[in-house]
Amino acid sequence: MIDLERELARALRPQEAPAGFAERVLRADRSRRARRRTWLAAASFALVLLPAGWAYQxxxxxxxxEAQLRLALEVASERLNLALQRLNPPTE
Amino acid sequence: MSSPLSHAFVPAALVCLLAALPASAQQARLKLDHLNALAAKASEVVEVTLDGQALAMGAKFLEKEPEARALVQGLTGIYVKVFEFEQPGAYTSADVEAIRSQLQAPGWSRIVQVKSRKDGDVGVYVLSDGKGGNAGMVIFVAEAKELVVVNIVGPIDLEKLSSLEGRMGIPKVGLGKGGAK
Amino acid sequence: MRRTDPLDLELSMPLEAAPAEAGFVPGSFREIVAAHQSRVFSIAFHALRNRAQAEDVAQEVFLRLSSRLDTIQSEAHLVAWLRRVTARLCIDELRRPARNAPSLEGVAEPGEAAEPGDPFLSAHLRRLLADLPGPARLALILRYQEDLEPQEIAAVLNEPVPTIKSRLARGLQRLRDGLKHLGVEA
Structure with a gap:
């Protein structure tokens, strides 16, 4: 008769992680951080740029x-005066 | 009991009543789209379309010209079309008639008209608001090498408009021909 | 590996049971991975019976830890966090039908150090364990690999203590029954 709990503890003894596991994790971590940084940079850029772009627009x-209004008023005023002057030409 | 005279009076009264009705902004705005084709033939084109928000936005920045700002306060639109041509005959009489016919509608009256062989036709029209004021104006110039329409929608003080010339911070708009400039 | 884990929020919470150490400064991420990779991989491997899946889960555990290192309050907290997240990710993985295929990886790896005791018995036990339902399997792994008490297992798996005790008892009974079929009394 075996001691089941002792045998189970033996069967479930810790396994070594596969060779190079730690390096793969560190590489994946760097890659994920780089991706996150890229996203963060893109998001920050968009957050800064969008309102700036909107304000600029x-x-x-x-x-x-404003320029159109100034031009319109100038043309209207000028043309009105031209009409009035033609109606009453200045005496020489 | 109605008399024949009263039958004749009713339509006439209606016409008078209609004429006295306040002019709407729609009435004061001319249809000028047919002139767009002239842009291709013109050597110089000035086109301004300012309505609603754009007009209010532009007016907001006329801080140094309080008179101009006050002048445009009640306006709902300003439309300008200036076409200058190298040669005479670039526009047709139909182009001109399409504008003139609109200015013959009830409420419009011509306050200035100058016709000369040398300078062509110049007309200033105002639309009555039915209460002694105006609801808009049109300046229409049809010269041999130039066609100009200025359409202001809303009550406009002509005297104040006249006084703005040269004060809007932009150079003369190249309208020297035949003028007193 | 599924990333839309509904338990993410829970996993990000600190474990109340794990005591905080004043002024605790976790080691570098590299040191932590080196120190705990075997533990994390073993839980995943015994639970999933598949080295590739176990490595995926273990890697994901450490990647999640990397972004939450500043929330770790003590060495005990770190170990508890690793156990809990590994167990949860394993449960998640076991729920996925596509990748939950049977595997023959319960036997010893070639080139591994010889097992103490009877290696054939250990291999049989791992196979029997693999046939248990996922939650019972994880409870037994935490009890006999990690040497946790039922209360601690309950905290890791976020289950009531009686449920864990019941799973452990039924799991052990099924293992006994399985061994009996092989002529081994336990």
Whole structure:
């Protein structure tokens, strides 16, 4: 009759990890960290750039609207005055 | 009991009533799309389309020109088309008529018209708001080598508009021909 | 290996049972892997009976540890964390039908040091163990490889202590029955 618990402890004795296991883990860890860093960098870049891009686009829109309004008012004013002057040409 | 006179009066009264109705922004805005084809023939083109948000956005930045800012406060749109051509005859009478016909609609009245062989046609039109003011204006210039339409939608003070010339911080818009510049 | 582990949150929590050491500074990741690789791989290997799967699980355990090293409070906490995560990942792996195929890897590896006692009996026991349901198998591995008490196994597997005791008892009984078929009384 055997001592089952003792035999079981023997059967389940710790196994050596496969050769090179630790190196493979360290390599995988470096690779995963590098990937994470890349993602983090990309995410940070996007987080910084998106609002900046939006602000820049908005600024461009504002500048364009302002320039267009100035041009429109100048043309309107100039043309109105031209019409009025043709109607009442200045006496020499 | 109704008389024949009253029968005749009702449609006339309706016409008067319609004419007196406040002009809408839709009425004050001309349809100018047919002019877009002229851009290909023109040597110089100035096109400005400012409505709604763009107009409000532009007005916000006229800090140094409070008069201009106040002037555009109640406007809902400004549309400008300037075409300059190398040769006469680049646009057709149909192009001009398509604009003039819109300005013959009820509410529009011509306040300035100059016709000359040398300078072509210049007209300034305003749309009545039915309450003694205006709801928009059009400046229309049809010269041999130039076609200009300025369409302002919303109440505009012509005197103040006139005073803005040369004060908007941009050089003259190349409109010297035949003018008093 | 499946990465959408619903137990991730739980695995990230510290183990209350493991005492914290004031000023504990874990060794470098390299040192930790070197020191604990055998333990982690063995649990996975005995549970999964497949060296490749066991290596995958063991690697995943250490990769998860790498990102949580700063939460480890003591050596005991580290060992408890490794056991718990290894066990959970093994359970996860055992639930996957595709990779839970039978294997003949319960026998001794060629070139391994000779087993103490009867190597044939040990091999039989590992085969019988492999036929047990996953949770019972893990309970027995933690009891007889890691020498844990039922209370500690219950903490690792997040199960009630009576459930663990019952699994251990039934598991041992099935092993006895299996040995009996081979003419071995236990």
């Amino acid at each position: 908005r600024h461009q829109q504002q500048q364009r609207a």
